[in-house]
Amino acid sequence: MAGRTGHRRAVGALIGLAGGTFLYTAAEALPIGLLLPMAGDLAVPPSRVGMLVTAYGAVVMLASVPLTALVRRVPRRRLLSALLAGFVVSTAVTVLATSFALVLAARMATALTHALFWAVVVPAAAELFRPGLRGRVVAVVFAGGNAALALGVPAGTWLGERAGWRASFLAVAGFGAIVLVVVAALLPSTRPEEGHAARGATPDARRFGLLVAAAVLATAGAIAAYTYVALFVTEISGFAASSVGAILLARGVASVLGILAVGAVVDRNPWLALIGTVALQTVALLGLSAFGHHAVPAVGLIALAGLAFAAFTAALGGLVLQVAPGRSDLAAAAVSAAVNVGITGGAFVGSLALTDHGVRSTVLIGALLSVVALTAALGERLIRPVAAAPPAGAPVRPDRAECLPGTRRTPAQAG
DSSP: OHHHHHHHHHHHHHHHHHHHHHHHHHHHHHHHHTHHHHHHHHTSOHHHHHHHHHHHHHHHHHHHHHHHHHTTTSOHHHHHHHHHHHHHHHHHHHHHOOSHHHHHHHHHHHHHHHHHHHHHHHHHHHTTSOGGGHHHHHHHHHHHHHHIIIIIHHHHHHHHHHHOHHHHHHHHHHHHHHHHHHHHHHSOOOOTTOSTTSBOSSOOHHHHHHHHHHHHHHHHHHHHHHTTHHHHHHHTSOOOGGGHHHHHHHHHHHHHHHHHHTHHHHHHOHHHHHHHHHHHHHHHHHHHHHHTTSHHHHHHHHHHHHHHHHHHHHHHHHHHHHHOSSBHHHHHHHHHHHHHHHHHHHHHHHHHHHHHHOHHHHHHHHHHHHHHHHHHHHTHHHHSOOOOOOOTTOOOOGGGGGGSTTOOOOHHHHO
């Protein structure tokens, strides 16, 4: 009975952590959908409201590693509860703010809690279950963020258009209070240095470097194409503007399915999952660049690209727990910062391509960046340590026999 109760608590805590990733993703992206209502109410140009997203990402990018190092000794439950409480308060301040400056300050406070939350949530979730389930656990956590993009942001935009943008942020703050109660009640109070997920299972600084490079490049490729997808489907694929929401919903649903499906693969072979998802994204974007003028293939390829990128993020989370060269929370913070570099860089490169060569070029740029990311991921195969065979005729040392193909230790050697 105690074991069953413990399992239920672990599942409840995992759902709470996935709820946290839903919250932070929704809060980061909401100003995109509420750009015009916020600009009108705060009496500022829409471009200044766009700064709420850009500045938010910059804070996450710069603060993730330093803040994680600063609180590295704080127990997980206490830290995550404090971060979620900070999220609720800062989001409530956003609701009550009467000036753009105060909204911006509140958003920066939310971004600081975001930077820490994403660094800690992966190892905290992994600790709830046995090591063999890490990939599936990480997939559930990341599914919360993808569900926010697929359902939360559209729902928040719909609410904001009808009841005002403040109602959307108030709803997010209310849901945040529920998530805070769940996490504070159910998450075990373990110290960061304890447990199987505190450090990388097979630490490797070289592999970790490739992981960071792949994170930047694959994210930049995905964002370069996705940022202007509404323009692509109307100008290239021939859809009406009213169809964009349904197309993005299809992409969002595919993203959630992809991230849940990849979990078992991450548990068996995380590098294969990473390589496979980047390759799938490359194929989808190349296909979209070539066949995007056909309506049905365009929708399918947009959905496939979303599925691939979502699954890629889950593979990233699983690999952090494997190859982190030191503490897994610091490694997760570095990867989170890398992803935000990719988001910022991808949007910027896409804007340059759009201005100079049109919207089709944004998809092609995304595909090319994905090819480079795939090259970085495949680089792991080149640095894998391989046992060298002895020269012909040389005696084989008993302690090395098990490393060579076709050899077996005798009972005497095993003893």
